[in-house]
Amino acid sequence: MSVTSYARTHPSRIGALVALTVLTGVVLVWHDSGLARLLTLGYLERSLRAATPIALVAIGGLIAEKSGVFNIGVEGFMIFGAVNALAAAYLVSGNGEVTQMHLWIGLVVAVVISAVLTTFFAILMIRYEADQIVAGLAVWFIGLGFGPFTAILIWDSRNSGTVGRIGNLDLPLLSEIPVVGPVFFDTSPFILLTIIVAVAAWVFLYRTRYGYWLQAAGENPEALDTAGINVNRVRYAAVIFSGTMAGLAGAVLTLGVTGNFIGSGMTVVDGRGWIGIVAYLFGNYNPIGAFLAALLFGAMDMLQIQFQTIGVPLPSSLVDLFPYVVVILVLTFYGSTRMPSRVGEPYESEQ
Numbered sequence: 001m002s003v004t005s006y007a008r009t010h011p012s013r014i015g016a017l018v019a020l021t022v023l024t025g026v027v028l029v030w031h032d033s034g035l036a037r038l039l040t041l042g043y044l045e046r047s048l049r050a051a052t053p054i055a056l057v058a059i060g061g062l063i064a065e066k067s068g069v070f071n072i073g074v075e076g077f078m079i080f081g082a083v084n085a086l087a088a089a090y091l092v093s094g095n096g097e098v099t100q101m102h103l104w105i106g107l108v109v110a111v112v113i114s115a116v117l118t119t120f121f122a123i124l125m126i127r128y129e130a131d132q133i134v135a136g137l138a139v140w141f142i143g144l145g146f147g148p149f150t151a152i153l154i155w156d157s158r159n160s161g162t163v164g165r166i167g168n169l170d171l172p173l174l175s176e177i178p179v180v181g182p183v184f185f186d187t188s189p190f191i192l193l194t195i196i197v198a199v200a201a202w203v204f205l206y207r208t209r210y211g212y213w214l215q216a217a218g219e220n221p222e223a224l225d226t227a228g229i230n231v232n233r234v235r236y237a238a239v240i241f242s243g244t245m246a247g248l249a250g251a252v253l254t255l256g257v258t259g260n261f262i263g264s265g266m267t268v269v270d271g272r273g274w275i276g277i278v279a280y281l282f283g284n285y286n287p288i289g290a291f292l293a294a295l296l297f298g299a300m301d302m303l304q305i306q307f308q309t310i311g312v313p314l315p316s317s318l319v320d321l322f323p324y325v326v327v328i329l330v331l332t333f334y335g336s337t338r339m340p341s342r343v344g345e346p347y348e349s350e351q
Contacts, residue, residue, distance in 0.1 A: 043299075043306045045183050045191075049257055051291075051298030052194045053078070053249040057276035058283070058290040059201050060245025066205065066285060067238035068218035068342045069125060072136030074246040075273025076143030077114055081250025082268055083147040085110035086163050086261050087154050098164045107166070107251045114247020115240060122239040126232050129346040140273075148263030158263030165259040166190075190256040194291065197245075201287035214238055218340030221347045231347045246273065275327060281337045282330050293330075300326050 057074050064071040089098050089106030121139060124130045148158040155161060168187050175186035184192060205211040213234055216224040221231040250269060254261055262268040275297050276290075283289025304319040 038306055040306075040309075041179065041183055042309070043302060045187050046302040046305060047295060047299040048183065048191045049188050049298070050301045051294040052188070052190045052256065053253040054272050054276050054279055054297055055194045055198060055291045055294035056249035056252060057246045057273050058279040058294055059197060059287050060242035060249070061277055062280035062283075062285050062287065062290055063201065063205075063214070063245075064238045064242035065280070065343055066218050066340055067214050067235045068221065068340060068345065068347070069122075069235050069239050070132045070136070070343050071121075071239055071242045071246075072133055072277070073121060073139030074136075074242065074249075074276060075269060075271070076136075076139035076141070077118065077243045077246035078250035078253070078269045078273045079140075079143030079147045079267050080117060081110045081114050081247030082254045083150045083160075083250075083261050083263075084113050084247070085251035086160055086254050087150055089255070090154060090160070090163055100167055103164060103166045103255050107248075107255055110251040111244060111248050114250075115244040118240045118243025118247075121243060122236050125239065126235050126346070132344050144267065147261070147267045151261055151263045160261040162260045163254075165257070166255050188256050190252045198287045198291040205287065215340070217347075218342055221342060225347075225349050231349065235347075246276075249273075249276070271324075275323065278327050278330055284337050285340075297323050297326060 057078055061071055061074050085103075085106040087106070088109035089102045092105050092109075093099065093102045121135065125132055125135055151158050151160055166189065169185070169189035169192065171185040174184075175181045177185070184195075203211075205215065213224060213229050216229075217231050217234045217238070224234070225231050249272070253272065254268060258268055260268070276294070279293035279297060280290040282293040283291070300322040303322055304316050307313075307319060
């Protein structure tokens, strides 16, 4: 769906977005206060960085659900990716100084492990027709135990301590472009990667025959089967992709955002997988919409740092609730998302 057609079919959403933008601008100008200092390039860059793991897991989740499989286990796969990335980087370094090369190796190892684990998960759900909700929750619970256990084995603690972050990407000429350059071309490489993934996923879904096959698998698998396409093979690819993306999102979180693993509570992932599911629902199963929704949640997550920067005295315990308040508001008031009609239904070919 193009931007023009989207505007024609959803005029109320476009109007509401424009009205909200104008209203926000009016309020900022009217008050002429410290609120105007909230919207800075630094805040935008931090928001994009915080949004990357949410956007990546959201894009993976929507691809799986488009094919007819609800991968609710993305939170668990994020935990696997988060701890495996740091653990691999630390072990490859020989328990010594962790270099940038070690961090990149850790990222690759985490993605490969996530792909393997998701393959078994896909077999369980597609071939053996396990309940998708129960299987997904099981992955989450296993991740909640596996993450701290791995950290204790390697660092003798549920928390890893600071291992390091992958450095910024600096593209010499592009980074000198006013406004855009510092935000996109002199920052975390995962920001640019996430934007590329979002655009590529949109092109795949709406401009290629493979994307049409994937959508048909979730909407009308009988028709796809009649056309000679193996429905379950399409679903296998989609589910494996979703778990791999969730593992990548976890690795990006620890290697690109936090620099460490926290095993207490809900771990360092802290519900970002669940927020990713809300993001693609809010984005109406559109990868670009999911990315923009993730950016909204990332901006809410970074408000505490920004408030401290501009000197707004709000309790951190209150600001920490903002992302979850936004999730509740989205789930409450945004009810026009249409799920694929055959989500959660196993398919057996009649041929």
